[in-house]
Amino acid sequence: MAAIQVDELTRTFGDVTAVDDLSFTVDDGELFGLLGPNGAGKSTLINVLVTLLGPTTGTARVNGYDVSSEMGAVRNSIGVVFQEQTLDEELTGEENLAFHARLYGMGRRERTARIDEVLELVGLTDVRDDRVGTYSGGMKRRLEIGRGLLHKPAVLFLDEPTAGLDARTRRDTWEYIQRMNADDGVSIVLTTHYIEEAEHLCDRVAIVDDGEIAAIDSPEALKADLGGSVVSLAVDGSVSAFRDRLEDRPWAVEYTRTESGVNVTVERGEDRIADLVHLADEVDAQITSVDIHRPNLETVFLSLTGDTIASREASHERSGEEIIEPTGDGTPHQRAVDGRSESVHGGNDE
Numbered sequence: 001m002a003a004i005q006v007d008e009l010t011r012t013f014g015d016v017t018a019v020d021d022l023s024f025t026v027d028d029g030e031l032f033g034l035l036g037p038n039g040a041g042k043s044t045l046i047n048v049l050v051t052l053l054g055p056t057t058g059t060a061r062v063n064g065y066d067v068s069s070e071m072g073a074v075r076n077s078i079g080v081v082f083q084e085q086t087l088d089e090e091l092t093g094e095e096n097l098a099f100h101a102r103l104y105g106m107g108r109r110e111r112t113a114r115i116d117e118v119l120e121l122v123g124l125t126d127v128r129d130d131r132v133g134t135y136s137g138g139m140k141r142r143l144e145i146g147r148g149l150l151h152k153p154a155v156l157f158l159d160e161p162t163a164g165l166d167a168r169t170r171r172d173t174w175e176y177i178q179r180m181n182a183d184d185g186v187s188i189v190l191t192t193h194y195i196e197e198a199e200h201l202c203d204r205v206a207i208v209d210d211g212e213i214a215a216i217d218s219p220e221a222l223k224a225d226l227g228g229s230v231v232s233l234a235v236d237g238s239v240s241a242f243r244d245r246l247e248d249r250p251w252a253v254e255y256t257r258t259e260s261g262v263n264v265t266v267e268r269g270e271d272r273i274a275d276l277v278h279l280a281d282e283v284d285a286q287i288t289s290v291d292i293h294r295p296n297l298e299t300v301f302l303s304l305t306g307d308t309i310a311s312r313e314a315s316h317e318r319s320g321e322e323i324i325e326p327t328g329d330g331t332p333h334q335r336a337v338d339g340r341s342e343s344v345h346g347g348n349d350e
C-alpha cells in the first residue's frame with residue numbers, strides 16, 4: 001500500500017489556487033520531499049494531507065485512509081511537525097514528550113519505554129531533564145521531530161524542518177531525519193525551499209511551483225535529465241572561433257557565451273577537458289581557467305520554471321497574497337536554456 005495517494009487534488013482560497021490538480025504517490029518507507037519557493041503551495045498540500053484543510057476537489061489517501069471521510073484514522077496514523085515551534089519551554093524535554101504521549105492515550109509502561117527510545121533516536125537522552133528553554137534551536141527542532149514520532153506513526157510530515165537553523169545544525173538535523181527513516185521505518189514527507197536539503201536528504205523530490213508539480217523523481221534522475229555537467233571556461237583569444245569549433249562536436253550538448261569565455265554542457269565534464277584544450281589550441285586560443293559544475297536541483301528548477309527559487313520567493317513577497325501567474329508565452333523554456341549556465345555559478349543557497 002502506498003503511504004500517500006493523491007488524485008487530481010485542488011485547493012483554492014477565493015481566487016487563489018494554492019494546490020492545482022495534483023496527482024502523485026509516496027511509497028511506503030520513502031523519504032519524499034516537496035521542493036519549491038515560499039508560496040508554491042507546499043504547506044497547503046500538507047495541511048490537506050494531515051486533514052487540517054479539506055480538498056476543494058479531488059481526493060487524497062494517507063495510509064489508505066481518505067482525508068475527507070476518514071479524518072480520525074488519518075490523524076492516528078500520522079505525525080506532524082509544523083513550521084512554528086509548539087514546545088512548552090517551561091517543561092523539560094521528557095515532560096514535553098510525556099504530555100504528548102498522554103494525549104495519544106499511551107499507558108505508563110509503553111510511554112516510558114517509547115520516550116527513552118525517541119530521546120535516544122534524536123540524541124537528547126543526556127538533556128532529558130533540562131528545561132526546553134535552555135535548549136539550542138537544533139535541539140528544540142530534534143525534540144519536536146521526536147515528539148512527532150512518539151506514537152509510532154506510519155507517516156511523518158515535516159513542514160520546513162530546518163528553516164531558521166544555521167548550516168551546521170541543518171546538516172545534523174538531516175542525519176537525525178535519515179536515521180529515523182532508516183531505523184524507525186517511518187515514511188517521511190517534508191517540505192523545503194532549500195535545494196541542498198532536498199538533494200541531500202530525499203529519495204524522491206517533487207518540484208512544486210505555483211500549486212503544480214513541475215517534475216517528480218530522484219534528485220539524480222532530475223539532474224541527469226538536464227544532460228550532464230557544465231564546464232565554464234575562461235578563454236583568451238578568439239572566443240567566437242573556439243565556440244564555432246564546438247558546433248560539430250556531438251559531445252557538446254549545449255554551449256553559451258559568457259563574459260570571459262564559454263559554458264559548455266557535456267555528459268561528464270572531467271572527461272572532456274583534454275578535448276576542450278585541444279580545440280582551443282586549434283584556433284590559437286588559450287583556456288585560462290576551468291570550472292566544472294555538476295547540475296544541482298536549483299539548475300533543474302530553473303530549467304523547468306525559467307526562474308530561480310530565490311527570485312520566485314522575492315516576487316511572491318512583492319505580490320503579497322496575490323497569486324503569481326506563469327508567463328505562459330513560452331519564454332520560460334528559452335530563459336531556462338539561457339539561464340542554465342548562469343545558475344551553476346550561483347551554487348547553493350548556503
Ligand SMILES: Nc1ncnc2c1ncn2[C@@H]1O[C@H](COP(=O)(O)OP(=O)(O)OP(=O)(O)O)[C@@H](O)[C@H]1O
Pocket residue numbers: 013016017018036037038039040041042043044045320321322323
Ligand atoms: N488561508 C489562506 N487564505 C488565503 N490564501 C492562502 C491561505 N493559505 C495559503 N494561501 C495562498 O496560497 C498560496 C500557497 O501558499 P502555501 O502557504 O501553501 O505555500 P508554501 O509553499 O507552503 O509557502 P510557505 O512555506 O511560505 O508556507 C499562496 O499564494 C498563499 O498566499
